[in-house]
Amino acid sequence: xxxxxxxxxxxxxxxxxxxxxxxxxxxxxxxxxxxxxxxxxxxxxxxxxxxxxxxxxxxxxxxxxxxxxxxxxxxxxxxxxxxxxxxxxxxxxxxxxxxxxxxxxxxxxxxxxxxxxxxxxxxxxxxxxxxxxxxxxxxxxxxxxxxxxxxxxxxxxxxxxxxxxxxxxxxxxxxxxxxxxxxxxxxxxxxxxxxxxxxxxxxxxxxxxxxxxxxxxxxxxxxxxxxxxxxxxxxxxxxxxxxxxxxxxxxxxxxxxxxxxxxxxxxxxxxxxxxxxxxxxxxxxxxxxxxxxxxxxxxxxxxxxxxxxxxxxxxxxxxxxxxxxxxxxxxxxxxxxxxxxxxxxxxxxxxxxxxxxxxxxxxxxxxxxxxxxxxxxxxxxxxxxxxxxxxxxxxxxxxxxxxxxxxxxxxxxxxxxxxx
Amino acid sequence: xxxxxxxxxxxxxxxxxxxxxxxxxxxxxxxxxxxxxxxxxxxxxxxxxxxxxxxxxxxxxxxxxxxxxxxxxxxxxxxxxxxxxxxxxxxxxxxxxxxxxxxxxxxxxxxxxxxxxxxxxxxxxxxxxxxxxxxxxxxxxxxxxxxxxxxxxxxxxxxxxxxxxxxxx
Numbered sequence: 001x002x003x004x005x006x007x008x009x010x011x012x013x014x015x016x017x018x019x020x021x022x023x024x025x026x027x028x029x030x031x032x033x034x035x036x037x038x039x040x041x042x043x044x045x046x047x048x049x050x051x052x053x054x055x056x057x058x059x060x061x062x063x064x065x066x067x068x069x070x071x072x073x074x075x076x077x078x079x080x081x082x083x084x085x086x087x088x089x090x091x092x093x094x095x096x097x098x099x100x101x102x103x104x105x106x107x108x109x110x111x112x113x114x115x116x117x118x119x120x121x122x123x124x125x126x127x128x129x130x131x132x133x134x135x136x137x138x139x140x141x142x143x144x145x146x147x148x149x150x151x152x153x154x155x156x157x158x159x160x161x162x163x164x165x166x167x168x169x170x171x172x173x174x175x176x177x178x179x180x181x182x183x184x185x186x187x188x189x190x191x192x193x194x195x196x197x198x199x200x201x202x203x204x205x206x207x208x209x210x211x212x213x214x215x216x217x218x219x220x221x222x223x224x225x226x227x228x229x230x231x232x233x234x235x236x237x238x239x240x241x242x243x244x245x246x247x248x249x250x251x252x253x254x255x256x257x258x259x260x261x262x263x264x265x266x267x268x269x270x271x272x273x274x275x276x277x278x279x280x281x282x283x284x285x286x287x288x289x290x291x292x293x294x295x296x297x298x299x300x301x302x303x304x305x306x307x308x309x310x311x312x313x314x315x316x317x318x319x320x321x322x323x324x325x326x327x328x329x330x331x332x333x334x335x336x337x338x339x340x341x342x343x344x345x346x347x348x349x350x351x352x353x354x355x356x357x358x359x360x361x362x363x364x365x366x367x368x369x370x371x372x373x374x375x376x377x378x379x380x381x382x383x384x385x386x387x388x389x390x391x392x393x394x395x396x397x398x399x400x401x402x403x404x405x406x407x408x409x410x411x412x413x414x415x416x417x418x419x420x
Numbered sequence: 421x422x423x424x425x426x427x428x429x430x431x432x433x434x435x436x437x438x439x440x441x442x443x444x445x446x447x448x449x450x451x452x453x454x455x456x457x458x459x460x461x462x463x464x465x466x467x468x469x470x471x472x473x474x475x476x477x478x479x480x481x482x483x484x485x486x487x488x489x490x491x492x493x494x495x496x497x498x499x500x501x502x503x504x505x506x507x508x509x510x511x512x513x514x515x516x517x518x519x520x521x522x523x524x525x526x527x528x529x530x531x532x533x534x535x536x537x538x539x540x541x542x543x544x545x546x547x548x549x550x551x552x553x554x555x556x557x558x559x560x561x562x563x564x565x566x567x568x569x570x571x572x573x574x575x576x577x578x579x580x581x582x583x584x585x586x587x588x589x
Binding site: 148151152154155156169170171173174175176178180184269270271272273274275276290292293294295298351352353357 | 553568
């Protein structure tokens with residue numbers, strides 16, 4: 001009977017062939033390490049956030065008069081409301097954590113390089129959507145940090161040429177962040193996750209076109225691929241177990257550790273807290289904003305800081321296949337960059353004094369410097385590595401890539417000028 | 421309509437272009453009410469004026485009142501503060517003190533940092549914004565960045581010796 005049902009469906013919808021093509025027969029490099037779990041984990045957290053978020057929305061009220069109290073209502077009165085809220089709040093941090101690891105892995109192993117540029121760029125779009133969603137969600141509890149965070153970030157749009165002040169008022173629907181702002185942020189906070197789901201589908205279509213990269217950074221021969229299911233469903237679920245342990249430690253034992261205490265005070269438009277800090281996942285970018293002395297410059301630098309990752313496929317001029325595995329200088333660059341991110345995060349957290357401002361400015365210069373010097377360093381590293389001698393395997397691959405490139409160039413030429 | 425009009429390529433191109441333009445204009449026009457609905461509503465626009473009684477503010481003290489949802493600082497300046505403020509024109513956004521006050525004793529400024537919109541705190545001479553470290557003097561003029569401009573002076577008028585209306589010029 002089940003066989004007959006599936007047959008009935010298959011005549012009308014490509015169910016079996018879809019599962020075979022995308023799951024049980026989907027070719028996956030057999031050497032993927034646990035660093036390749038984080039894409040799956042990001043998808044899992046997305047589902048978790050949507051599920052907890054929808055149930056929270058059944059009890060939350062978006063109105064400046066009652067929204068702060070409705071959070072207390074969820075925490076005290078709603079059955080398991082505390083659990084839903086802590087899962088959602090910790091889930092936001094978990095989301096950024098797995099995305100940051102996912103991005104660091106992509107950079108380290110050079111997974112963003114050809115032919116995966118579009119995959120990387122759809123990921124960049126997903127990062128922007130995630131940041132926007134998290135930012136709008138943070139206003140909803142209507143605490144002091146919610147209010148002043150939203151005030152500072154909407155104020156960034158004053159840097160818009162000519163119509164900056166009008167844009168800020170338009171975004172807020174009021175002269176200050178107020179009721180109009182809260183209700184629209186709630187509406188959009190509910191909408192954006194579905195845009196994220198759509199973007200994830202595009203991300204996955206791109207992934208299944210170019211297939212996964214792997215730790216060697218070299219596209220494997222056909223014999224080195226194994227089906228995604230059951231091998232990597234098993235590996236992903238094993239990783240998920242570890243993730244859930246860490247996640248549960250936060251949800252059940254230290255749920256307040258990532259919530260700023262000042263956000264337990266209701267929003268007060270007349271009084272800014274002495275030390276306002278964004279959530280930890282925005283700290284490095286916040287530090288860049290503060291490091292630039294001019295307002296417009298700071299806003300541009302912060303926006304560029306988030307967008308710099310998208311330029312990586314263009315900035316990397318090396319022809320050595322793979323990532324840090326084959327490139328010792330690139331490996332050092334990656335570690336220094338991660339260190340710089342940590343310094344920026346620290347500077348973003350502490351109050352602005354003369355010293356921290358200076359450290360932040362140096363770290364900001366290093367941040368952008370590591371991108372802008374990359375074309376020269378990567379080219380120099382390539383020549384140095386070739387002089388030093390490459391393995392026969394890598395040389396053969398580079399030769400093959402060069403030939404393919406030459407072939408493409410010839411075809412373009414013929415297409416343009418016709419056959420001689 | 422004859423066959424020659426149906427196969428007239430120029431006519432088809434023109435109609436296609438015209439349809440695209442009209443359709444595009446229609447879509448753009450439809451967007452207007454959606455975009456406009458996000459601007460301040462009538463009830464937000466209505467909270468225009470705030471009346472403030474100045475009695476009871478000691479020399480050197482600040483009172484913060486709400487106007488259009490924004491904090492407004494009213495500083496009753498001491499003779500020393502007035503002298504200090506009149507002695508310079510500020511540093512980053514030069515403006516004489518006389519243009520910023522109606523009566524030298526009373527400074528009325530919008531308490532919103534011109535950088536990112538935080539509310540500065542009264543500290544030492546002037547104000548310090550704790551969000552990003554901007555400093556203002558006792559005339560509300562910016563003396564240390566990143567704020568680009570002086571604290572804004574709202575429109576206000578003295579209704580009586582000890583009463584001002586903010587929002588009415």
